[in-house]
Every structure is written in C-alpha cells, then in structure tokens.
Amino acid sequence: MTKTIDVQVNAKNIADIKKGYPLILKEAIINPDALREEGSIIRLIDRNRKFVAKGYYGNQNKGIGWVLTRKEDEEIDFDFFESKIAAALARREALFADPETTAFRLFNGEGDGIGGLTIDYFDGFYMVSWYSEGIYSLKHHVYGVLDKIVDYKGVYEKKRFDTKGQYIEQDDFVKGEQGEFPIIVKENGMNFAVNLNDGAMTGIFLDQRDVRKAIRDNYAKAKNVLNTFSYTGAFSVAAALGGAVKTTSVDLAKRSLAKTIEQFSVNGIDYEQQDIKVMDVFDYFRYAKRHELKFDLVVLDPPSFARSKKYTFSTAKDYPALLKDAIAITEKNGVIVASTNNSSFGMKKFKTFIEQAFNEAGSKYKILEESSLPKDFRTNRDFPEFNYLKVVILQKLK
C-alpha cells in the first residue's frame, strides 16, 4: 500500500503548480522531513493546509517529485496509470500506423502526465526509462498497464538513477520475448540498428528524427558532410541516403567505429566510401585546418558535458568556441546544423551563442530553420524548460 503524506509547498511553487507546472522543486518544500520513502504519494498543500495537487516523491535533479493530478479525489492507482498511458498511445496513432517509422517515443514523462517516466517504442519492443527510485517503486502499475493495453514482443528497462546519477550496468530485459540484437528499426524509411540491452544508449537518439529527415531531404545532396560527435553516425547515414558525395564522422569513443559501420551497412551504404574517424573533435578541427579541409555541411551535436583526456567541455560555456571552430572549416554558403540538448539554457541564449561565434569568426550567417523536440516528445508549451532540444540550421554567408 502506497503511503500518502502532506507536504507544504511555498507560495511561488504553488502558484506555478496551479498554472500547470509539473515539477515539485526541492527548495519549495517547507517540511522536507515529512519526505521519507520515495514512491510515496504526496498531497501538496498551501500555507493554510488547503489541497493544491497530488504527486509522488522521487528525487531527480532539481525536483523531489512530480505533480500527477490537481483533482483531490483522483486516486494514483492502476487506473490512473492506464488512463495516462492509453491517452499517450492514442496521441501517437499516426506514428503507429506509419510503416516507414517504427521507432519513436510513446510516453514522454511530464508531457504525457507522469514525470520521471519515459517509454520508447522500437518495432514491437518497449523500453521503459525510470528516472528516480520513487517512480521505479510504482513500476508494477506501468508493467501491468503494458500487459493490458499493448501487444508487445518484449519489454526492456533503463534505470537512470542511482546515488551518483550514473547509469548502472544491468540486464535490462524485463519480460516477453528477448530481442535478437541488433534489431533494425525504421525512421522515415531509413534503417537503424538498435540494441536495448547494451548500456545506457540504444544506438539512436529518437529526438533527432526530424533533423535526420531534414538533412536527408534538404541539405545533403551532392554535399561533402562533416558529422562531429557522431556517436553511431545516424546523421551521416541520413546525409549519405540524401545523396551526399561523402560523409566524415568524428567521435572519440572507440565503439563508434563498429557502430557507424553497422549503421551504414544496414542501409546498404558502402562504409569504405565514407570516412569514420575515432578522434577528439577538437583535434579533428586542428587537423582539418592544417590540411585545409572544408565542408559544405557540418553537423554539431555535442553532449551537454564531456571530458576527454585533454579537454573538458560544457555546451553552456563552450558552444561559441566550438561553433567558431566549425565555421572555420565550413565553405562559404555552406550549412551548419547547430544542435544542443542542454536544458540549462533556452533557444534565446543559444542564438546569442551563434551570434557570438560568427562575430568572433568575422563571418556572417542566416538562419534557415530552427526546431526543438519532435511531436512524440510531448512537452507543455507553457514551460519550455522541459523542451531541452534546440536545433538551428544556418547558412554561412561569408
């Protein structure tokens, strides 16, 4: 039986919660000692002990939990989880019906009504990610709902919490049939090899689906493409399928070589015609300058933070410098896809980074398009802080 406890929240957070803000902020709790067991259901009350909302206790970054309902008589039980997950499924009907796309996000945390929980769909396999001990302790509801309302091949999970916020190596298989990995999923007709039981990452970041499509359809034809922080080379695959003359993928991780060869191969692309470099992007920029290499299309999608033997990098601080390096090896009239998933700043700030980089490079640009998370990564428009992705596609004018 889940316990319910009363938690008093300060006026500012209460006002936001009434407007629909889903996160219960750590610093907003007036009686933190009441919080004991993660997964407890909490009633948020104001200073006059009046009911405001109900949520659960689960520590995750700056929050201690998520609001689940603003209705006092709504129980947080199996039916609650079923209604949220069924609604999320209904919203993705068009994706389920699309034979060209078999991988997407089915349930996006607070955007679909339950913070701390995401479910991704990979061609009949469901991958559930748990972002706190608290939501994980409610897993029987989620797995019960999946048993009831979807026809899965298999279910996998990722626990994205522990004391250090690090991913714990584990067997991610939960139930159903085990996948024979890699399985091949489709995205707008492109193939991607995916492994749901090989560490924190699956081989593809589903939130960049629209960007991959844009690269393939609009920016790659007859171009010489550089993909930095390339991971498994998904952007390079999109560019090659879009008619790029050549792609160069650069990633520091040794695994990226085999993974990128695999992604090219499952799309019938001869990887030997492509360049795959296992090296530090910052070293590559220097190498490219020395050899006077220039590219028509450069993709920049770094992790929010990275530490290699030689460099530490944080997008919040170093994006302008990184972009400046990219500008230096982009052809005149070439295109740069500048992307970041750092949630600590918004689009406005990101655009000032772009401005700064071009100023410092003594160069000019024009923005061709900008975008954020795709539709299946549902977020509340009133609270852009949860829409972490920022992508600006721009052209270097001189």
Ligand code: SAH
């Ligand atoms: N853009 C990729 C995802 C990037 S994930 C995509 O859309 O699929 C971040 C990647 O950056 C990881 O694969 C990591 O190995 C790589 N990385 C981190 N620091 C790096 C550095 N200094 N040089 C090159 N690669 C780096």
